[in-house]
């Protein structure tokens with residue numbers, strides 16, 4: 221079977237290379253010539269455990285090829301970004317462009333799968349509707365389904381195979397054809413539903429997490445106001461058999477959890493009140509951290525601040541929508557201190573000079589922990605007695 225994966229990012233590339241090693245002939249398509257060139261030379265442009273090995277082996281075996289151009293295939297998988305634009309409205313232009321191109325390549329018997337996280341209605345109203353430009357009978361000649369990706373960055377290759385998958389077609393036959401495809405390589409359960417229910421289920425998963433993190437973040441601000449340790453409160457409360465509070469942090473980042481809840485708000489603005497408020501609580505958390513740091517800095521004459529971490533979460537190199545990055549940028553703009561910035565997972569940053577954790581700690585008056593990277597664990601054994609420590613992740 222020939223598979224064409226459109227979009228070779230954090231989801232598309234792992235999917236394409238996994239299918240390549242499972243015996244499918246895979247064409248990976250991306251608009252960036254640089255990405256295409258990198259992959260065709262057997263290399264990767266994103267950091268994810270074991271992905272480099274998988275891509276190299278798929279490319280070397282001749283089962284994975286990348287191109288900037290679509291070609292004919294049996295199955296098309298769309299894995300392009302769905303960001304939002306001003307006013308928190310979903311930006312579906314990548315899906316629209318992919319669909320427009322696809323309409324020129326599909327043939328009877330094809331299956332088109334949308335994996336990108338999308339507002340409810342996208343599979344039917346944008347993809348299936350757009351494919352009608354091919355002149356084919358969409359739903360009968362060509363099957364269309366939504367199968368949202370659910371993998372956790374840092375564990376993508378394992379979760380691609382192990383996680384249960386939701387498959388929702390625009391009609392029953394589409395659901396069945398798409399589900400059979402996933403059953404060929406997924407070890408988890410393949411759950412059948414409609415396209416719009418599949419879309420909503422994915423948005424709900426990430427909103428559930430966002431709302432629960434917002435609860436933890438609100439608690440951290442309340443406890444700080446009252447003067448007790450939020451970490452101890454959560455540890456004790458979580459001893460209750462039915463309580464499981466998540467961890468407060470500097471805010472919620474990444475391109476999923478900080479984005480997807482807005483798609484629900486856009487669909488039902490009057491009803492989605494808790495979901496919207498949770499987003500606002502999490503988006504305001506960096507501001508709260510900046511205020512705490514600037515208040516602490518005001519007590520020094522020429523303060524030196526160590527900022528530990530820029531990534532959006534532990535043990536990744538991804539800085540997209542990272543609250544840590546936002547906090548560091550804001551502190552830099554405030555010009556109140558000399559900043560020493562440390563991010564062990566990237567080699568360099570265009571806007572900041574990076575230093576080692578040891579150097580940052582040694583020279584700092586104030587230490588701000590922004591990411592709980594594994595390599596920061598040695599902080600516990602370092603001498604911080606003379607320093608003001610603002611630990612947004614509860615590492616200490």
Ligand code: SAJ
Pocket residue numbers: 337369370371372373425426429433466467468469470471472473474475476477532533534
């Ligand atoms: N965070 C906290 N406290 C916590 C947990 C997370 O502050 O207790 C923060 C993280 O530091 C990070 C953000 O939340 O800034 C999101 O991190 P994450 O690890 O919760 O999730 P992502 O964005 O890496 O991946 C999520 C996953 N969704 C769920 O767990 C419901 C993943 O399964 C999805 O596939 C992915 O979004 C996606 O692509 O939608």
